Amino acid sequence: xxxxxxxxxxxxxxxxxxxxxxxxxxxxxxxxxxxxxxxxxxxxxxxxxxxxxxxxxx
Numbered sequence: 001x002x003x004x005x006x007x008x009x010x011x012x013x014x015x016x017x018x019x020x021x022x023x024x025x026x027x028x029x030x031x032x033x034x035x036x037x038x039x040x041x042x043x044x045x046x047x048x049x050x051x052x053x054x055x056x057x058x
Contacts, residue, residue: 003042006055016044026050 002012002023013019023042027033030052041053 001041002044002050003036003039006037006040008036012044018044018050023050023052027052
């Protein structure tokens with residue numbers, strides 16, 4: 001989990017060599033989200049993709 005319950009896991013980002021910009025890009029493409037505050041969870045999949053789960057009501 002790169003983001004869990006809206007909180008960024010900086011250690012997970014560093015270990016995965018993923019930046020916040022990569023998460024925001026996935027959020028825009030998948031969910032139309034433009035702000036980290038709108039993301040409940042971000043998961044790095046085994047395929048290398050990032051799955052985004054928006055916060056409820058967003």
